[in-house]
Amino acid sequence: MSDYNFAYLDEQTKRMIRRALLKALAVPGYQVPFASREMPMPYGWGTGGVQVSAAVLTPADRFKVIDQGADDTTNAVSIRRFFERTAGVATTTRTAEASVIQTRHRIPEEALTDGQILVYQVPIPEPLRFLEPRETETRRMHALEDYGLMHVKLYEDISRHGHIATAYAYPVKVEGRYVMDPSPIPKFDNPKMSDSAAIQLFGAGREQRIYALPPYTQVVSLDFEDHPFEASKADHPCGLCGAEDSYLDEVITDDAGGRMFVCSDTDFCETRRAAGHAGAMNTGKDAA
């Protein structure tokens, strides 16, 4: 097939990553340090996610990659091709058919099922990073469950904007213990993390951290009693498939201020259109 070891990384490295993954699964939400390797892609493109995917892939797996919900963006296409070439695994764009899904910034709209693995690419794993610059101190805060500062951030949001303006990377508390950064997914996706049937793995390559959520883990978004958490999205239906309940991208269509809202999850949108749903701007041809 190729001159690479299966899934690019050597077996010892994969073993090291799997150990970190097991530890992360045993302590949900805890950031496990691991010896992140140099990958043939720049930091910020998903080096952490790729290493986690490489460690969990088996030849029988069917692999899907999404970037901001889309299967056809540069990042998604190149990572998918990377594993096609180095692991020879089957790939798909269908959420339901995939056994391992690597994602950047989204959780698929379709509910994940038993046996699926969702791998997140994480740029900054430390939720307290911009509140407390010292890494030694943030680790101690995690150890002692000293999370008052996290609410200070939300307090600042409300005092400045009148509501919690954090729209992505919205901090969550896992099983009443660790505060975790959910990676930069929109807060619309936060409720999907909780009680999910799939295994959720988070890899941060540059920061050399892995954390995880085992299936059916309780994940609660932080909030105030009088300013409760709200999973917000653009207040429109999808222009192509008419879906009212999916997360939307705003797309500028011309220079005159024309715009449309479309599902950010391309597979979800295509599946709906194939089933006969149509939105207001669907011209019959594949507009996307």
Added chain:
Amino acid sequence: MTPLLSVQGLTRMYGAHVGCRDVSFDLHPGEVMGIVGESGSGKSTLLNCMAGHMAPDAGAVVFDTRTGPRDTVTMSEPERRMLGRTDWAFVHQHARDGLRMGVSAGGNVGERLMAVGARNYGQIRDTAVDWLDRVEIDAARVDDRPSTFSGGMQQRLQIARNLVTGPRLVFMDEPTGGLDVSVQARLLDLLRGLVRDMGLSAVIVTHDLAVVRLLADRLMVMKSGRVVEQGLTDQVLDDPQHGYTQLLVSSVLQV
């Protein structure tokens, strides 16, 4: 009566150098203890050891917690931290050390409340505004960052931030250092009022004898890591016995 804080034989060495050696005293509820001495005499070391910021080499710091007297030196770190944000408060010499400069005044005051579990934005904000008022900061500045405040205001904000959870014991490290005299006078006035109204106990480290004269009930004089003299403030300042205390008292500039 059980003392609120009982320090027994507290010693801290820096290698061969003495930080502070064999310091013992009792502090009763509602009492303010002043610690004076020249630079390098071990005042700040002593204060940091008592407040749990630094581990002493020997000795005990027994605090009368809500569940009875406990030695805070051997206490577990989570417990000590909990004390640090409920019953204890620490006012730094430089307000910048004690404040979060990137967070609004309201957020600074609210942090301790949120750390002990307050989760109602409206109530936290009301408490913050109330406390800004008590330390004579205009309530309209609740959303301003401390970096836009003057030095005196920053110091008052730091005090508000520390006292918001109703602590019983306040450690102060040169609270008036670096402020000009008129601002110092207002701050002292404010501190005196708060200490009296809230029935606070306090340990104040300073090299300014005027500060201890105004605030402290009792006084401890340190030299080279040891306590050379202690007693009632007026007694020590008006009738100093130890040679060093005599020197200290006579060194104060008369205007």
